[in-house]
Amino acid sequence: MYKQSSLARVLREMEYRLFPTLSFEPVERVLYYFLFARTHLAGLRTVRLSLPQIAKATHCSCFLARHASLLLRAKGCVRASHSNKTGSLWEVSLPRQILGPGRRRAQLRRSAFDALDCSTDRLARLAILRRERGFCFYCLQRVTRNAMVLDHVVPRVRGGGSSFRNVVACCPECNFKKRTRRAAGFLRDIYRSGRLTAAEFAQRLAALTRLARGQLRISLPR
Numbered sequence: 320m321y322k323q324s325s326l327a328r329v330l331r332e333m334e335y336r337l338f339p340t341l342s343f344e345p346v347e348r349v350l351y352y353f354l355f356a357r358t359h360l361a362g363l364r365t366v367r368l369s370l371p372q373i374a375k376a377t378h379c380s381c382f383l384a385r386h387a388s389l390l391l392r393a394k395g396c397v398r399a400s401h402s403n404k405t406g407s408l409w410e411v412s413l414p415r416q417i418l419g420p421g422r423r424r425a426q427l428r429r430s431a432f433d434a435l436d437c438s439t440d441r442l443a444r445l446a447i448l449r450r451e452r453g454f455c456f457y458c459l460q461r462v463t464r465n466a467m468v469l470d471h472v473v474p475r476v477r478g479g480g481s482s483f484r485n486v487v488a489c490c491p492e493c494n495f496k497k498r499t500r501r502a503a504g505f506l507r508d509i510y511r512s513g514r515l516t517a518a519e520f521a522q523r524l525a526a527l528t529r530l531a532r533g534q535l536r537i538s539l540p541r
């Protein structure tokens with residue numbers, strides 16, 4: 320068990336270093352504290368829990384619990400392993416282990432976002448739609464949020480990932496026509512067909528580069 324003084328130190332490191340450095344959302348704090356209490360404070364290294372059990376104990380929906388656990392895992396704060404019907408084995412890393420001397424804040428935040436699968440995580444999908452602000456990423460036509468579809472810029476069959484660096488929102492027509500083609504060639508076709516001006520074409524090519532560099536970021540709702 321923790322001595323009072325070392326517990327106070329760990330809590331201070333959470334509040335003043337870990338949470339602000341990794342931009343914890345409120346639900347992430349709740350889950351992290353909960354799992355910390357069930358492991359470290361209980362003198363255990365791991366605890367077996369299912370997501371519905373965690374959601375019930377923390378008074379949040381299964382959807383939010385899953386979302387928070389995904390972020391916490393991506394940030395290296397918790398690990399879930401050996402999953403079976405009764406849940407996963409959860410292990411909690413302490414702030415000093417997470418914020419080791421060699422790991423910079425920007426790197427940590429980047430790796431957390433890179434780990435989000437925008438094709439399956441609902442909040443990440445919504446964040447991509449919001450980033451495009453109602454315009455198709457390719458042809459720049461306005462399209463309603465309900466009609467927008469997600470597209471892998473580098474297709475999955477070509478090894479493209481599902482992070483925000485490779486997923487955009489576009490109109491159904493562009494999604495259908497592009498298929499497994501390379502994005503730059505597809506944009507050239509749109510330009511030649513007159514649907515993009517020369518300036519828009521150049522701007523779209525630049526957007527492709529910025530996307531791949533991770534500069535077209537998404538922000539998850541708090």
Ligand SMILES: [Zn+2]
Pocket residue numbers: 455456457458459460489490491492493494
């Ligand atoms: Zn389009």
